[in-house]
Amino acid sequence: xxxxxxxxxxxxxxxxxxxxxxxxxxxxxxxxxxxxxxxxxxxxxxxxxxxxxxxxxxxxxxxxxxxxxxxxxxxxxxxxxxxxxxxxxxxxxxxxxxxxxxxxxxxxxxxxxxxxxxxxxxxxxxxxxxxxxxxxxxxxxxxxxxxxxxxxxxxxxxxxxxxxxxxxxxxxxxxxxxxxxxxxxxxxxxxxxxxxxxxxxxxxxxxxxxxxxxxxxxxxxxxxxxxxxxxxxxxxxxxxxxxxxxxxxxxxxxxxxxxxxxxxxxxxxxxxxxxxxxxxxxxxxxxxxxxxxxxxxxxxxxxxxxxxxxxxxxxxxxxxxxxxxxxxxxxxxxxxxxxxxxxxxxxxxxxxxxxxxxxxxxxxxxxxxxxxxxxxxxxxxxxxxxxxxxxxx
Amino acid sequence: xxxxxxxxxxxxxxxxxxxxxxxxxxxxxxxxxxxxxxxxxxxxxxxxxxxxxxxxxxxxxxxxxxxxxxxxxxxxxxxxxxxxxxxxxxxxxxxxxxxxxxxxxxxxxxxxxxxxxxxxxxxxxxxxxxxxxxxxxxxxxxxxxxxxxxxxxxxxxxxxxxxxxxxxxxxxxxxxxxxxxxxxxxxxxxxxxxxxxxxxxxxxxxxxxxxxxxxxxxxxxxxxxxxxxxxxxxxxxxxxxxxxxxxxxxxxxxx
Ligand SMILES: Nc1ncnc2c1ncn2[C@@H]1O[C@H](COP(=O)(O)OP(=O)(O)OP(=O)(O)O)[C@@H](O)[C@H]1O
Ligand SMILES: [Mg+2]
Numbered sequence: 093x094x095x096x097x098x099x100x101x102x103x104x105x106x107x108x109x110x111x112x113x114x115x116x117x118x119x120x121x122x123x124x125x126x127x128x129x130x131x132x133x134x135x136x137x138x139x140x141x142x143x144x145x146x147x148x149x150x151x152x153x154x155x156x157x158x159x160x161x162x163x164x165x166x167x168x169x170x171x172x173x174x175x176x177x178x179x180x181x182x183x184x185x186x187x188x189x190x191x192x193x194x195x196x197x198x199x200x201x202x203x204x205x206x207x208x209x210x211x212x213x214x215x216x217x218x219x220x221x222x223x224x225x226x227x228x229x230x231x232x233x234x235x236x237x238x239x240x241x242x243x244x245x246x247x248x249x250x251x252x253x254x255x256x257x258x259x260x261x262x263x264x265x266x267x268x269x270x271x272x273x274x275x276x277x278x279x280x281x282x283x284x285x286x287x288x289x290x291x292x293x294x295x296x297x298x299x300x301x302x303x304x305x306x307x308x309x310x311x312x313x314x315x316x317x318x319x320x321x322x323x324x325x326x327x328x329x330x331x332x333x334x335x336x337x338x339x340x341x342x343x344x345x346x347x348x349x350x351x352x353x354x355x356x357x358x359x360x361x362x363x364x365x366x367x368x369x370x371x372x373x374x375x376x377x378x379x380x381x382x383x384x385x386x387x388x389x390x391x392x393x394x395x396x397x398x399x400x401x402x403x404x405x406x407x408x409x410x411x412x413x414x415x416x417x418x419x420x421x422x423x424x425x426x427x428x429x430x431x432x433x434x435x436x437x438x439x440x441x442x443x444x445x446x447x448x449x450x451x452x453x454x455x456x457x458x459x460x461x462x463x464x465x466x467x468x469x470x471x472x473x474x475x476x477x478x479x480x481x482x483x484x485x
Numbered sequence: 486x487x488x489x490x491x492x493x494x495x496x497x498x499x500x501x502x503x504x505x506x507x508x509x510x511x512x513x514x515x516x517x518x519x520x521x522x523x524x525x526x527x528x529x530x531x532x533x534x535x536x537x538x539x540x541x542x543x544x545x546x547x548x549x550x551x552x553x554x555x556x557x558x559x560x561x562x563x564x565x566x567x568x569x570x571x572x573x574x575x576x577x578x579x580x581x582x583x584x585x586x587x588x589x590x591x592x593x594x595x596x597x598x599x600x601x602x603x604x605x606x607x608x609x610x611x612x613x614x615x616x617x618x619x620x621x622x623x624x625x626x627x628x629x630x631x632x633x634x635x636x637x638x639x640x641x642x643x644x645x646x647x648x649x650x651x652x653x654x655x656x657x658x659x660x661x662x663x664x665x666x667x668x669x670x671x672x673x674x675x676x677x678x679x680x681x682x683x684x685x686x687x688x689x690x691x692x693x694x695x696x697x698x699x700x701x702x703x704x705x706x707x708x709x710x711x712x713x714x715x716x717x718x719x720x721x722x723x724x725x726x727x728x729x730x731x732x733x734x735x736x737x738x739x740x
Contacts, residue, residue, distance in 0.1 A: 396583070427582065431542065436579040436629075439539050440589070440645065441567035441596035450592055454583030454628070 124191035128155070128202040131195035140194055143373040143405050145341055148312045150232070150258045150286050152196045157258055159203060163233020164226050164257050168208055171220040174247075175211040185209055185238055189264040189292040190320055193347075197290040197316065200234045200260035207236035210249070214242030214268065221248040221276075228257025228285055235261035235289075239275070243268040243296070248465070249275045253309075256282040265293040267301050269323065274302040276468060278475070281309035283340075290316040295355070297323035304463055305361075306472065307334040307342050308479050314343040321352035324386075328357045331463050333456055333472070335479050336402065338367025345375040346391075350384040359391035362459045364452045365402035366483070374424075376408040380417060388418035395426040396455050398448055449480045487517040487554055487570060487652035489538075489685060495548035496530075496537045504545065507533045509710035511549070515653060515685040522688045522696060522721060525707030526729040531689045532576055534707075535657040539573040540566050553653065568597055570652030574642035574659050576689075581629040586641065587611070589629045590648060597649050614647045617677070619670050635662030643674040654678065655687045660695035672698030693725040708732040 121138045122131045133154045134141040141153075151157035168176045179185070186207055192198040210222055224237060239249050245268065267273045273293075281287060287310055293301045307313050319328040328348060336342045348357045363372045376391045395404045408422035429451050437447035453476065460472050496508035507530045515521055525531050537544045538551060540563040551558040553569055561569060581589065590611060595601045602610070615622060618640045630638055639659055646654055656675065660668055672695060678684050679699070688699060696704075696718070704720040705712045706729070713732050714720065 432579045433581050435539075435541055435563060436575070436581060437584075437589075437593075438563035439567055439573055439575075440593035440649070441564055442592055443564050443596070444562075446592070446596070450584055450588070451581065452583075454585065454588065456583075458583070 120193060122195075124193045125198055126187060126191055126201050128195060128198040131198050134195060140345070144314060144343060145312065148286065148341065149196070149288065152199060152258065152260045152286065152288055155199065157199075157232045157260075159205070159234050160231040162229050162231035164228050164235065164255070164259055166208060166235070167225045167227075168210060168222065169225075170210060170222040171218055173213060173216050174218070174222055175209075175213075177209045177211075178206050179209055180206065183207065183209065185240065186236065186264075189266055189294040190318065192262060192290055193316065193318070194290075196260050196288045196314075197262055200236065200262050200289075203234040203260075204236040205234075207238060209238045209240065212239075212241045212245045212247045215244050216242065217246045218248065221250050223250045223252060225252045225254070226259070228253070228255030228259065228281065230256050232258045235259060236263075237261070238264045238266065239273070240266040241268050241271040241273045244270040246272040247274070249273065251275065251277040253277070253279045253281055253287065256284045258286045259288070261287075261289040263289060263291045265291070265301065267293060267295045267299040269296040270298050271296060272300045274304070274465065276304045276306065277315075279305075279307040279309055279313050279315075280475075281313070283309065283311060285310045286312045288312075288314040290318065292318045292320070293328065295319065295321050295326035295328060298325035300327045300329075302329045302463075303331065304468065305330075305332040305344060306475065307332070307344070308475070310340065310342070312341045314341075314345070316345045316347070318347045318349070319357060320349045321355045324352055324354040326352065326355040328355075330357070330359045330361075331459060332361035332363075333459060333476075334361070334363040334372060335476075335483070336363060336365040336370040336372045337483055339369050341371045341373075343373035345373075345377070347377045348379070348389065348391075350378070350380040350387045350389065353384055354386035355384065356387070357389045357391075360459060360462060361393045362395070362456060363393075363404070364396045364398060364455060365404060366398035368401035370402040372402075372404050374404075374406045376422065376424075378410045378420070378422070380410075380412045380414060380420060382413040385414055385416040386418055387414075387420065389420050391422045393424045394455075396452065397426060397428045398452070452480060453477070487685060489515045489558075489571075489653045490552045491538075491549070492551075493549040494534075494537065494546070494551060496533055497545045497547050498533070498543060499545070506547070507544075507710050508537065511711055513705065513712060515687055517652060517685045518682045519703065520679060520686040520688060520699065520701045521703045521705060522690060522701035523705050523707050523712075524690055524693070524721065524724055526733060527691065529708050530710040531707055532657055533710075535573055535576075535655045535687075535689055538566075538571060538655055539563060564596070572646060572649055572651030572654045574639075574646060574654065574656045576657040576661065578630050578633075578638045578642055580631045582631055584629050585626055586629055587625040590645065593645065594648055610648065614644055618644055618647075618674050620644065636664065636667040639663060639671055640667070640674075643671050646678055647674060650678070650681075651684060653685045653687065655689065657689045658691065659688075660690055660692065668695065669698060675699055693721045696721050706732050
């Protein structure tokens with residue numbers, strides 16, 4: 093990766109050791125809560141909102157967005173043995189992974205009417221993925237989904253987001269002891285959609301959680317993948333891939349809360365940007381609390397800027413409150429596909445648009461291989477190819 | 486028979502205090518099968534000539550013509566020039582992160598040949614060419630030029646020369662930074678391509694060392710942005726013993 097950082101990008105990483113005065117989870121404007129009234133309306137200068145263009149949230153942040161019935165159509169298809177239910181607000185299974193951490197997530201929690209609960213029974217090893225398709229139909233919607241994986245079960249869940257909508261949602265993943273859950277969330281929205289969501293995973297003893305976030309579409313996408321550990325031995329792999337085009341705002345804010353001993357986390361996000369006012373934001377907060385001895389964590393974010401006028405804000409932030417850990421590290425880099433690289437490829441007969449595609453494909457291929465699910469690899473590569481065909485010209 | 490004709494070429498670069506003329510009227514004709522050595526002191530404009538022929542956007546052509554078999558090279562984009570048969574082995578090859586050598590070579594060969602090479606013969610072709618240049622097969626899976634040593638980068642340039650089979654090959658200081666073994670292997674690679682008789686070679690160098698391995702038909706002394714003397718291989722011997730001093734005054738170089 094070239095080290096030259098494009099104008100207007102920031103990559104200020106931080107590692108703090110020894111109990112900061114204000115840990116990551118306290119640096120927000122209000123404590124986590126299910127109730128939207130517990131959060132002040134953001135004005136844009138708050139730490140968690142400073143990169144987000146509030147005016148493009150279409151009122152999700154200030155209470156003016158009201159569900160109008162024509163928001164999204166949710167369809168769940170699941171292999172035999174999996175239970176899919178639509179439940180009301182009072183269902184006891186909702187809200188167990190943790191509370192909403194910002195006003196938009198709390199608004200979603202306060203406003204949703206029906207939730208989907210997908211339960212994968214104990215010991216079940218699914219051979220087919222569960223697919224939750226969320227199709228935007230133009231209106232405003234508040235969503236809630238719970239995916240519960242019983243002990244020692246194994247499942248792949250695909251969340252497919254398409255169409256146009258203004259959507260705020262919470263998605264909960266409850267991963268039972270020894271279970272393995274892979275979640276792929278594809279944001280393939282129309283260029284007009286607004287999508288803000290909190291994905292919270294509560295990981296059981298010796299359980300594995302793998303999240304793959306793929307963001308291509310939308311006018312504004314702001315996702316908040318969070319991991320908390322319920323018992324020792326848990327493992328989280330958080331992968332992400334985004335392609336931010338002209339005018340798009342795509343923000344991924346990760347938080348891994350190591351509050352339990354002997355858990356692991358590995359975060360790798362890669363993004364390519366092109367076009368005027370393409371804006372990608374990546375926040376990687378990892379907190380290793382005093383009690384989380386034996387933690388092993390690494391986080392990485394790489395961005396590739398293809399044209400002038402795009403902006404990246406990449407902020408890895410690792411806070412370590414105990415010295416008794418296996419490992420902790422972070423890396424962030426933003427590179428440019430520069431004129432010299434373009435010249436070199438073109439001087440070998442490769443046309444400019446193909447040269448750009450070659451570079452982007454190569455850039456993502458590494459990550460796609462690392463994800464390590466062959467069926468998914470093919471799908472992702474096909475998706476990237478389609479996106480490249482459509483946009484890199 | 487392919488012929489590259491450079492006539493009265495003037496080239497400027499954008500410098501801090503406005504445009505600065507680097508090439509001040511270059512005349513040169515290179516025919517398929519011929520090897521021309523261009524020798525000159527540092528800063529005389531050799532790379533500028535090479536890059537200008539390949540179409541690097543940094544250089545502005547302010548006068549003159551360049552044609553390949555009568556076609557206007559200066560009107561072509563960088564990739565069109567390459568497809569027309571102009572190849573530049575760069576003095577400082579560029580790193581391209583995320584793109585593997587094998588992917589790069591295949592994409593490039595597909596572009597130049599106009600169709601994707603058949604996979605089976607292609608794999609053999611690449612493997613054979615790499616072996617002859619004494620390149621570890623593991624290079625195929627590495628990213629283009631990323632972390633390559635100076636010598637590895639130059640071998641990789643010559644590998645491309647062998648695979649792409651251009652009509653005109655411009656080799657910009659391919660000898661610099663090579664130890665004796667590497668110089669010999671790289672030169673042998675160039676000679677294999679020359680022996681086909683199908684390439685016109687423009688060998689740009691500062692030192693006469695490489696001319697022990699690659700015998701030029703013509704030697705041109707480059708100074709102050711133009712060719713100041715031309716001759717046969719014996720001119721290189723004169724440069725070897727006398728250096729460039731005589732030409733630097735003659736060429737009026739002040740830089
Ligand atoms: N952007 C620029 N601004 C000002 N001068 C430039 C610029 N680029 C190149 N030059 C000048 O052009 C002249 C020719 O450079 P060039 O690289 O072509 O020389 P060269 O003969 O290849 O030298 P070397 O033997 O060191 O490779 C040099 O004096 C160089 O400083
Ligand atoms: Mg040079």
